[in-house]
Amino acid sequence: MAPPDGRTGRAFGKVLLFGEHAVVYGHPALAIALERGVSAWVVPGAPGVEAPAWGLSASIGDGSRVGAALEALVGALPPQIAPARLHVDAHVPAGAGLGSSAAMAVACARGLALAAGVTLDDAVAYDAAMASERVFHGEPSGLDHTVAIRGGLLRFVRGTPPRVSPLAIGAAFDLVVVHVADGADTGAMVRGVREQRGRLGVVATALHDQIGVVVDEAASALDAGDIGRVGELMSVNHSLLGAIGVSTPALDAAVWAAREAGALGAKLTGAGGGGCVVACAAAGSGAALAEALGRRYRAAFVTRAEATS
Ligand code: PMV
Helix, strand or coil: CCCCCCCCEEEEEEEEEECCCHHHHCCCEEEEEEEEEEEEEEECCCCEEEEHHHCEEEECCCCCHHHHHHHHHHHCCCCCCCCCEEEEEECCCCCCCCCHHHHHHHHHHHHHHHHHCCCCCHHHHHHHHHHHHHHHHCCCCCHHHHHHHHCCEEEEECCCCCEEEECCCCCCEEEEEEEEECCCCHHHHHHHHHHHHHHHCHHHHHHHHHHHHHHHHHHHHHHHCCHHHHHHHHHHHHHHHHHCCCCCHHHHHHHHHHHHCCCCEEEEECCCCCEEEEEEEECCCHHHHHHHHHHHCCEEEEEEECCCC
16 A cells, blocks of 8 residues: 555664674674565544554554554654654564564654655654654664664664664675564563573673674674675574573574574574564575475565675
């Protein structure tokens, strides 16, 4: 579906390739935009959102989290941008760690700005999406909406503002995203990791430091086009995520299923506790892998990481 005038606010979904959770403690993370995303445009009706693909309909002031998130978003936009009702066309699953809420926030901010004839700076879109994301996730790092706004492969270090740099990809490869289970609450997963750091002290901080090392090595391997090494590092990152307590037996099984089906490596992606696994495959071989894994899990799809030079 598309609006009559074709003018939509667009934003990318994302897949976290390396560094989730450790990013909360100042380590870098790498995320790549999905080819799929979210579009939003203004329609008649009470200020709110409707997203049929997610079975979602909410209005500002109805007591729902989505209504509250939209209210926070609009409150952080310039005053010339009035609240309105938005139709959201979503091509990423909701609540699966693929940045759906951030993509919705950015697409809505852009859709509202288009309807008001206002040019929206990325920095303003970032602050507005952060206000919306706080309603969903407590204190998010900002990674999801940074990718939703900018697209591409990004290295992200949290901060105010965050340090964000695009990364080079030396050779194309395929990523297969496998939807394994309902996603857990990101805020609850982040709290669980903080509690583990409190209990285990230096053991936990060493695991986070180790994730930071894997992220730096992965950035170099991506730049060099060494996809075999990227895959192996993904599997290492998954094991470290298991050690910090955010994997599940179902996610571990899906990682092994992907590796046994020919993936170069695989890991959970996002907050963990459920959601998705991402697997790395040689360019052109992702479709067969997605087909095999799609039969065993809720869904599997390929997103291509194109070489940048
Ligand atoms: O599950 P997602 O896509 O919301 O990713 C969460 C990533 C964390 O590092 C766990 C939290 C964050 O805010 O970066």
